[in-house]
Amino acid sequence: MANDLKEMVRAAKPSVAVVGLGGAGCNITTWIAEKGMAGGRIIAANTDVNHLATMSKADKLILLGEKVCKGHGCGGYPEVGAEATKENLPEIRAELEGVNLLFLVAGLGGGTGTGAIPVVAGIARELGILTISCVTIPFKIEMARRERARNAIKALSESCDSTIVIDNSKLREVAGNLPLKEALAVANALVGAFVKNVTETITQPSLINLDYADLRAVMERGGICAIGIGEGDGEDRVARAVSQALAVPLLDISDMSATYGVLIHIVGGEDMTLEEVAVAGELIMDRVPNTKRVIWGAKVDSNLTGRVRVMSVLTGVASPFMAGE
Ligand SMILES: Nc1nc2c(ncn2[C@@H]2O[C@H](COP(=O)(O)OP(=O)(O)OP(=O)(O)O)[C@@H](O)[C@H]2O)c(=O)[nH]1
Ligand SMILES: [Mg+2]
Structure with missing residues (x-):
């Protein structure tokens, strides 16, 4: 067996x-x-x-x-x-x-x-x-x-x-x-x-695994996507990293509430807790309430002790660039 x-x-x-x-x-x-x-x-x-x-x-x-x-x-x-x-x-x-x-x-x-x-x-x-x-x-x-x-x-x-x-x-x-x-x-x-x-x-095994089926559910026919990154340390580091990742997507988005799906990836030091990872997911849901799917993965990197880094991908977004800006 x-x-x-x-x-x-x-x-x-x-x-x-x-x-x-x-x-x-x-x-x-x-x-x-x-x-x-x-x-x-x-x-x-x-x-x-x-x-x-x-x-x-x-x-x-x-x-x-x-x-x-x-x-x-x-x-x-x-x-x-x-x-x-x-x-x-x-x-x-x-x-x-x-x-x-x-x-x-x-x-x-x-x-x-x-x-x-x-x-x-x-x-x-x-x-x-x-x-x-x-x-x-x-x-x-x-x-x-x-x-x-x-x-x-x-x-x-x-x-x-x-x-x-x-x-x-x-x-x-x-x-x-x-x-x-x-x-x-x-x-x-x-x-x-x-x-x-x-x-x-x-x-690879990691703290929270994203599996292929999860990824497929969000990224299949995901259309145009914007990616953002944020980092935080000290108290409220997760909240700060999440809001930074969502506030500075590297593509202008016309309407964030129209986002179809979200993929979030969190990397933190050995001191990052599961609770913090869960909070990150909730914070993102608050910002994109109409999102149909949210998936996340998390990994520990011993070089990041005391800090967390959050990467978010918003799928199915409308961008002024595509409208000819
Ligand atoms: N992010 C990033 N953008 C780059 C880099 N090098 C070039 N660019 C951007 O990518 C565009 C295309 O450049 P290249 O990738 O060098 O072009 P290429 O595909 O090799 O095409 P040809 O050289 O014309 O055959 C440029 O107009 C820049 O805006 C890089 O190292 N990083
Ligand atoms: Mg070239």
């Missing part, structure tokens, strides 16, 4: 993969690979051979569109990025066979990531994989790039289950006056931590 159960646990463990596409996407997979992620396979794909070979870390590197791009990038043309990705379809499909949960990460606005991400999402849909894309949209001053990103998000919301959108322009609110490169690194760390936390919480 014990052996049967062990075998069932092994068989029930979902297979998770993360694919970074283009320069920003590969920077995010590099962040994840450097931190280490238990239970998921990391793939980095780019047309730019130099960036891929010298700066990208992953379990598997894929050079996209060798014929079309000859190892250079796409120069900001998404049509070229899509063409380049089609050259590698068999290889990408082979990587995705048997995967249950897929994260696709890219910075929208350039050629490779913007062109590749809908193509890979299309293969994932054919294979019936729960697919969550995590994308950034360019700064407000990058007008033409923002328009390109908007079109890409429309395409993604048709082919992915959920599309988590981070507006680089909103980074100022969390990253303050950091130099550009460091502000972008804040977004990379946020997306990287989200992918790592969700992967580990559904594949």
Whole structure:
């Protein structure tokens, strides 16, 4: 019996993969690979051979569109990025066979990531994989790039289950006056931590496990999603972390009460109590009363003693960016 159960646990463990596409996407997979992620396979794909070979870390590197791009990038043309990705379809499909949960990460606005991400999402849909894309949209001053990103998000919301959108322009609110490169690194760390936390919480034992079925219930056809992060210490640390996570979503949302679902992930030191985790769930419910589903996972990280960090994903939101702002 014990052996049967062990075998069932092994068989029930979902297979998770993360694919970074283009320069920003590969920077995010590099962040994840450097931190280490238990239970998921990391793939980095780019047309730019130099960036891929010298700066990208992953379990598997894929050079996209060798014929079309000859190892250079796409120069900001998404049509070229899509063409380049089609050259590698068999290889990408082979990587995705048997995967249950897929994260696709890219910075929208350039050629490779913007062109590749809908193509890979299309293969994932054919294979019936729960697919969550995590994308950034360019700064407000990058007008033409923002328009390109908007079109890409429309395409993604048709082919992915959920599309988590981070507006680089909103980074100022969390990253303050950091130099550009460091502000972008804040977004990379946020997306990287989200992918790592969700992967580990559904594949490894943790304080409160989110399982694959829970995740599927919230993220399947979740539409456009906003992510927020908050941190607190001392008394009321959970309340402060939760309100910060909900107050500064990294995408402007027109109406928070229309949120369909919420995923919350809490990380705290050895001193975090189960009571605190439960309170976090209640506080979130108060803020988004019409939400149909709330799921959460929690994990202990001994480096965070005295503090808690909360990450929230609101699904099915309406954003002024998508309305053409
Ligand atoms: N968060 C984040 N955003 C980035 C980073 N690098 C670039 N960006 C953003 O992502 C957009 C696309 O840039 P890249 O990812 O370099 O473009 P690409 O997909 O490689 O496309 P091409 O180089 O044109 O083939 C830019 O307009 C920036 O807004 C990064 O490291 N982190
Ligand atoms: Mg590039």
